[in-house]
Amino acid sequence: MPTTPRARARAQTMQDIVRIGREHLATDGAAALSLRAVARDLGVVSSAVYRYVRSRDELLTLLVVDGYNALGDAVDAALADAPDDPKEQLLILARTVRAWAHAEPARYGLLFGTPVPGYDAPADQTTTPGTRVITTMQFLFARAYERGMLTAPDPLPRVSSALSGSFEEIRGQFELDLPDWLIARGVTLWASLFGLVSGDVFDIYGTDTFADRGELFELQVEALLDMLGFSR
Incomplete structure (x- = not known):
């Protein structure tokens, strides 16, 4: 202070x-x-x-960091009172991301929308706040895996040595013992979640295509959790 x-x-x-x-x-x-x-x-x-x-770029960086931290704070606050259940916590995380994006469409657009021409966010300032939600997801994946809540695919997917090396770096970065298949599926869930939210916030679906986008989102997230390996 x-x-x-x-x-x-x-x-x-x-x-x-x-x-x-x-x-x-x-x-x-x-x-x-x-x-x-x-x-x-x-x-x-x-x-x-x-x-x-x-400069304008420095202002943009301040707003990017501010936005990522606001989203991260919203997720942390929502999870603070959540039940000790990784699946339920992932559902709450997903709903919180969507709610924040709808409440702050301009800030969400700055973070996950069309890049600003001529601006490159400096990684040394934006990576840590920008990965807060992803980091939380990784720990929830690990908690679910440790508790035996996830079913591994059979057969296990083949992963090249090069990609497995990338996964090993992720394991080391987060200090989590996640198998390759779970890292791959976790990345799919992360990318899909923000894709779903972007499709909704940016009205990619069209105005009158779905009667209830909230219900659609719940169905989509449940499908992603099924993909991750949770049982119903």
Whole structure:
């Protein structure tokens, strides 16, 4: 926490810049973000805001990190009171991601929608917050596997030595003893979940195609959990 008046003032200004940036993201879109517009709403001359944020790309990075952490916080909060059941926790995680995306479509779009032209998110700043939900999923997969809740495919899929090496790096990164087949299926669940949410939030289905998209989502997530190896 900032301990001096100057540090506290700077921290507050940075919070205000991010808040105003979120407002402009929602109204104007990521590609139209402007530090000049942020400075105007902040009530300072444009040159003053550059003391805090040096470029549009730096502002975008702040918003990306802010968005990933907001999503991660929402998932953590939802799981805090969840029953000690990995399947139920994965259902809650999926519902929370969808609910957050619908509540924050502009922020979700920045994270998982069309890339902003000319902007590359710096991995050193965005990887850790960007993988919070994925990390939580990995630990839930591991917990379900350790408890014998998942049925392995028969026969086991063939995995090349090169891909198995990638899976070994994932095992080492998360310090989890997951078999190759579960890592492969876990990646499928992760990618499919965000694909389902994107299809819904970005209206890929069409306005009147399905009577109840919430019910459709529940059926889709149940199918993904079946794929992962849970029994009904």
